[in-house]
Amino acid sequence: MSFETKKNITVYKPAVKTEEMILNMGPQHPSTHGVLRLELQLEGEIITKVIPHIGYLHRCFEKHAEAMTYPQVIPYTDRMDYLASMGNEFGYAVAVEKLLNIQVPERVEYIRVIMAELQRIASHLVALGTYGADIGAMTPFLFCFRDREKILSLFEMTCGARLLYNYIWVGGLSHDLHPDFVRQTRDFVTYFKPKIKELNDLLTYNKIFIDRTSNVGILPLDTAINFGISGPMLRGSGLKWDLRKDDPYSVYHKFDFDIPVGEGKVGTVGDCWDRYYVRVLEMGESLKIIEQALDQLPEGDVSSAIPKRIKPPVGQVYTRVENPRGELGYFIISDGSVNPFRVKVRAPSFVNLGVMDVLCRGHMVADIIAILGSVDIVLGEVDR
Amino acid sequence: MMYDFFVDLLGNEILAAIVTGVPPLVFILVFVLFAVWLERKVSAHMQDRLGPMRTGWHGYLQTIADLIKLIQKEDISASANDKPLFNLAPVLVFAGTYAAFAAIPFSSYYIGSNLDLGIFFIIGISGLVVAGILMAGWSSNNKYSMLGAMRSAAQIISYEIPTIIVVLTVVMITRTLNLHTLSEMQTGYFWNWMIFGGPTAGLEKFLLIPLMFIGFLIIYTSMLAEVNRTPFDIPEAESELVSGYHTEYSGMKFAMFFLAEYANMFAVSAIVSALFLGGYQSPIGYLGNLFDAPWLIPVEQFFWFTAKGTFFVFVQMWLRWTLPRLRVDQLMALCWKYLIPIAFINLIIVGLITVL
Amino acid sequence: MKEYFSNIWVGLSTIAIGMKVTFKHLFVPAVTIQYPNVRVELPERERNRLYVNMDDCIGCDQCSRACPVSCIEIETVKGLPTEDLGKTSNGKKKALWVTKFNIDFAKCCYCQLCVFPCPTECIYMTDVYEFSEFQRNNLIYDFVTLTPEEREQKKLNYQKFEAEKAAKKPVTPAAEIKAEVKVKTETPPTSSDNSQQSNLKEPGENKGS
Numbered sequence: 001m002s003f004e005t006k007k008n009i010t011v012y013k014p015a016v017k018t019e020e021m022i023l024n025m026g027p028q029h030p031s032t033h034g035v036l037r038l039e040l041q042l043e044g045e046i047i048t049k050v051i052p053h054i055g056y057l058h059r060c061f062e063k064h065a066e067a068m069t070y071p072q073v074i075p076y077t078d079r080m081d082y083l084a085s086m087g088n089e090f091g092y093a094v095a096v097e098k099l100l101n102i103q104v105p106e107r108v109e110y111i112r113v114i115m116a117e118l119q120r121i122a123s124h125l126v127a128l129g130t131y132g133a134d135i136g137a138m139t140p141f142l143f144c145f146r147d148r149e150k151i152l153s154l155f156e157m158t159c160g161a162r163l164l165y166n167y168i169w170v171g172g173l174s175h176d177l178h179p180d181f182v183r184q185t186r187d188f189v190t191y192f193k194p195k196i197k198e199l200n201d202l203l204t205y206n207k208i209f210i211d212r213t214s215n216v217g218i219l220p221l222d223t224a225i226n227f228g229i230s231g232p233m234l235r236g237s238g239l240k241w242d243l244r245k246d247d248p249y250s251v252y253h254k255f256d257f258d259i260p261v262g263e264g265k266v267g268t269v270g271d272c273w274d275r276y277y278v279r280v281l282e283m284g285e286s287l288k289i290i291e292q293a294l295d296q297l298p299e300g301d302v303s304s305a306i307p308k309r310i311k312p313p314v315g316q317v318y319t320r321v322e323n324p325r326g327e328l329g330y331f332i333i334s335d336g337s338v339n340p341f342r343v344k345v346r347a348p349s350f351v352n353l354g355v356m357d358v359l360c361r362g363h364m365v366a367d368i369i370a371i372l373g374s375v376d377i378v379l380g381e382v383d384r
Numbered sequence: 385m386m387y388d389f390f391v392d393l394l395g396n397e398i399l400a401a402i403v404t405g406v407p408p409l410v411f412i413l414v415f416v417l418f419a420v421w422l423e424r425k426v427s428a429h430m431q432d433r434l435g436p437m438r439t440g441w442h443g444y445l446q447t448i449a450d451l452i453k454l455i456q457k458e459d460i461s462a463s464a465n466d467k468p469l470f471n472l473a474p475v476l477v478f479a480g481t482y483a484a485f486a487a488i489p490f491s492s493y494y495i496g497s498n499l500d501l502g503i504f505f506i507i508g509i510s511g512l513v514v515a516g517i518l519m520a521g522w523s524s525n526n527k528y529s530m531l532g533a534m535r536s537a538a539q540i541i542s543y544e545i546p547t548i549i550v551v552l553t554v555v556m557i558t559r560t561l562n563l564h565t566l567s568e569m570q571t572g573y574f575w576n577w578m579i580f581g582g583p584t585a586g587l588e589k590f591l592l593i594p595l596m597f598i599g600f601l602i603i604y605t606s607m608l609a610e611v612n613r614t615p616f617d618i619p620e621a622e623s624e625l626v627s628g629y630h631t632e633y634s635g636m637k638f639a640m641f642f643l644a645e646y647a648n649m650f651a652v653s654a655i656v657s658a659l660f661l662g663g664y665q666s667p668i669g670y671l672g673n674l675f676d677a678p679w680l681i682p683v684e685q686f687f688w689f690t691a692k693g694t695f696f697v698f699v700q701m702w703l704r705w706t707l708p709r710l711r712v713d714q715l716m717a718l719c720w721k722y723l724i725p726i727a728f729i730n731l732i733i734v735g736l737i738t739v740l
Numbered sequence: 741m742k743e744y745f746s747n748i749w750v751g752l753s754t755i756a757i758g759m760k761v762t763f764k765h766l767f768v769p770a771v772t773i774q775y776p777n778v779r780v781e782l783p784e785r786e787r788n789r790l791y792v793n794m795d796d797c798i799g800c801d802q803c804s805r806a807c808p809v810s811c812i813e814i815e816t817v818k819g820l821p822t823e824d825l826g827k828t829s830n831g832k833k834k835a836l837w838v839t840k841f842n843i844d845f846a847k848c849c850y851c852q853l854c855v856f857p858c859p860t861e862c863i864y865m866t867d868v869y870e871f872s873e874f875q876r877n878n879l880i881y882d883f884v885t886l887t888p889e890e891r892e893q894k895k896l897n898y899q900k901f902e903a904e905k906a907a908k909k910p911v912t913p914a915a916e917i918k919a920e921v922k923v924k925t926e927t928p929p930t931s932s933d934n935s936q937q938s939n940l941k942e943p944g945e946n947k948g949s
Contacts, residue, residue, distance in 0.1 A: 072808035075851040136614060136709030139762060142431035146771050153783075160787035160865070166851040174852070175785060202706070202761045207751040208615055209708050366711050430762045433772045706762045707755060722748065 020048060025368070027056050033130065033372070034379030042365065050360045052353055057383040065343035070096055070170055070310040073343065078164040080345065081381040083126050084324045086119035089168035091321040094249055095330040096170045098319055099312040107300030108172050109251045114185070114293045115167065117286040122151045123324035124279045131276060131373040132203050135212050140203045147195050150188050157181060171306035182294055189287050196284055204280060213276060214267025217359045217371035221270065227355045231326025231348055232282065233375060236262035236275035243322040255292050257285045272374035311338050325349050325376055345384060349377040387497050404496055408485040416646045419697060420447040426701045457635035465632070466523035473520035474633065474640035480512030481648045488654050489564050491664045491685035502563035503551055506655060507544065510610070514540050517629055524632040533629035535618055535712055542719045543609035549727040550603040553734045554659050557582050567663030574667035579660040591737050595730055600660050602727050607652040611645065614704040618712055653696030664689035787850050788869040790843055792883040796828045796862035799836035803854035803863050811847035812854060815840035817898045828860045838884055839891040845879040
């Protein structure tokens, strides 16, 4: 059931006068993963231009951060990319710790890595599940959410919340691990490995799914680098770039894991299927990291390094972490007081969304859903 | 059959026609009540959840609750709609489906009307559905409903071709279009069913088995496309651009579309089972024969017929909750590049086998 | 040509594998529970609605300052030196009357930042999560256990006390120093005590009558 990619068609202008049609995939749409407005300029069924309109979820995070003290900003960072809150908190905590120039205990580092990797699996499960649901397969969506419930209950046991944690604080953590956490996490790791195989059987290698997503939305590597894409989108286009290996922070250099890269297994390198498959493989790699971290977990006190009052010296810092959606960067300027002077966030979904226009040219309207799902945006992060 | 019986009983042809028309309607209504519940429960259990549980024991009254809700809804109709067409469309869609029930053999004693061109009539009258869908799309006065309706019409019309070719294949073996006779020919045990070669014998039968299997798969796939079920449900897809030809309908008219969809599912499953799997014949012999009670046999046949129909409806639901959706051009490519050539080759080979 | 047949074969086989997975799941028991009849047991660190035990609250305002969304409003009145406000559960003597302690649960983001700074651990998160209201005003919870009259009374008491203290102070600075010296050497605490005690008696009398 293969067919030629539509990029090489020649648009033949008939003698009849035609004009471009503008179609609006409005802010309320079941498949745009939030409130995103896409203005499509169509010529027949083929798309000539896509203009995303954002800002429907803007909540002035950066302005709020200037009025809060450093520990009070953490609940706000949770709410940016609400599907990967641990990653947001991690980035902020690492940034402020760099400003303050403090060292956190090793136990804190290991627990932060475990939480970030569990969060990565949870976030990818949402991405894969909703992608399947957009393409039409409703069942993998529920299977992914069932597995995600197990991760959320692990988080609930540790810090009390399922989605917005306020757990990773500057200098440490809010609570130490629950005594039963290690056992339950090991159970989860054994439980989850066959579930990835089940997801592959049901969705990844399904011929209809492959036909919908391969050779669609091909992102060439040079375009990706020019646009500043990061995360699974960049790895799907063939480049082995992961901040956990190329710019290590925390204790990632102590773990042995692989970086999955899109190879064009079914279709071309950099199409939607490659990005989807990179996410599936990343879940397996995260399981490896969690196992190693649980084995190496040292004892210690998680709140010993938390300063009583956070008043960093005057200065600025930029740190970046590998969020499930890409490279999350925090640029913090401190003027010596208890409130930050400026907190600027480089949100990965915001940058990744910019390449939608290039990806969608020449495709049909039905492919936009597939392409948007593979970019995997979260509007909370795009708009902040 | 039933019709002639009632004509003799009542003496008036029109009255007899009306009375004969009632049992299939009752059957459809009861079946739809059951099928909607079954779909929700099957989809729920496949997804590791429970489905409706609060309305009655395990939710079996859920469909009645939905029906009451739909009846009391406001019947919205936009001012720019084409009113006569708007109101007529759901009726036509349902009528096309209901009319097909006239020629389906429920048991050896009950068949609405024993047409000599049974299967030909069924395929012809289901063409009304296409007209109904186009009317629904047009009169909604909505660009995207029109698009959805046209896609749906194109889909149904294209997929009728492999259906007809496979039907011709079966007819070549049985030499009759009459569904009642066709079912009678498959009497005996399941070995005589069409899918296993029919009431032929010897080398011919063995040669026919793989070809009949292929024919069965082709006709089942085409029938899935006829009823707009996933993986062919572009017209109804919620996550594609808009919701298709029945977006603008609310209340009872929407309920008619819904009813027509499930009735169509059963009609199509019934046709497939009548053609290939022995219709109302039992695979293992009759209890009536065992207990020497010949009046029991038609009842058993009705039970077997419903069981086979429900099984195929269940398979349709199973496919819906497993597979993603095909894109429109892939759908057309599937029909014209894969199903039709294979069905043709099938036809030619079966024809050669029956002739030689 | 070969691709044609391999497409058909791959299509049919992957569909069959998918169908096998879903069929197996038909027999897996459901992972959901039927909510209003059956409830999940929440872990001990669960963060839901806050509760303030006013007997322990010393009115230090730490929780209100820690809150990132400013949903806690606290107003305190200094207790008079002769009043006994009671002790907290870990033995400290309270010095402030808390006349207003409102938490607006529509604003609260359930982040738990108010729980950590409390010196007496009187504010904590409970496991109540079903407290939706029809009116938004009903979500402003008032935790103070004094009646509105009592609160007014405490405020008035303190205002009177302050007024009396200010009245004793003279106006000019030279006279002030003299008066201070005078006050320090001359006045025993008895007379002022008498006047205060008469003040204090009034609320008691009011209550009795």
